[in-house]
Amino acid sequence: HPYLETKKVNSHGLRIITEEFTCENLVDGTAHPQVFRVGDLLIPLYRKDGYIASFQTISQCGKYKKFRVNAQKHGCFFVIGSDNLEEEEEILYAEGYATGESIYQISGKPVVCCFDAGNIRAVLEILRELYPNARHRICSDNDYFKWKERIEEGDERAENVGLKSALLLREEYGVGVLFPIFPKDHNGSDWNDLLVDFSLESAKDQFEYQWEYMEHHETIVFDEEQVMSELACRLKK
Secondary structure (H helix, E strand, O other): OHHHHHHOOOOOOOEEOOOOEEEOOOOOOOOOOEEEOOOOEEEEEEOOOOOEEEEEEEOOOOOOEEEOOOOOOOOOEEEEOOOOHHHOOEEEEEOOHHHHHHHHHHHOOOEEEOOOHHHHHHHHHHHHHHOOOOEEEEEOOOOHHHHHHHHHOOOOOOOOHHHHHHHHHHHHHOOEEEOOOOOOOOOOOOHHHHHHHOOHHHHHHHHHHHHHHHHHHOOOHHHOHHHHHHHHHOOOO
16 A cells, blocks of 8 residues: 555555445434545554444545544554454554554564554553553654744644653553654654654664663653753664
């Protein structure tokens, strides 16, 4: 699929729509029927009981992403790298599919795609209860560049949403947090940007450094400006 090729990620059981079809609204008929186009990528969203609750479609160019109207997204997810999370010692969490698959390439560890920052909380709460013996780690986005641009434009309410949400979950649940660090003039925001714009080796180097730092210091690199600067300087194309 062109989107997967652009993002340099693999398919883990995904499908491509080969015939146009229309989905009626699931609940009360107030929304317009959705038309899904030939060539769209189809990603299922699973409930904790293993049933498909909804799906996301992504256009070939990647610009258009849609979720099933009025279907459940809250607490639903897609797993990469494991057929049975009960057997896993470590479970990583990410936002979108391309980001999650990039993290799987980088780490080799199972990744749960939650589709947006807000849904990570719901999924984390569900899976922590189901798998209390696993170590849970959030691999958040880092929208520093966008946040900085909006602040410079005078938007005082601008936030680095993905990273802020992850840090709040760290405070509440004690989960580890890893996030991509870019040179300050780079507009990247997630682990896929790190993989695509630099290299898999550079992304692995940064991920492994943060992982080991978290293990040895029992904290994360967020409060260490010097460490983050050094990690950005180590990036190679």
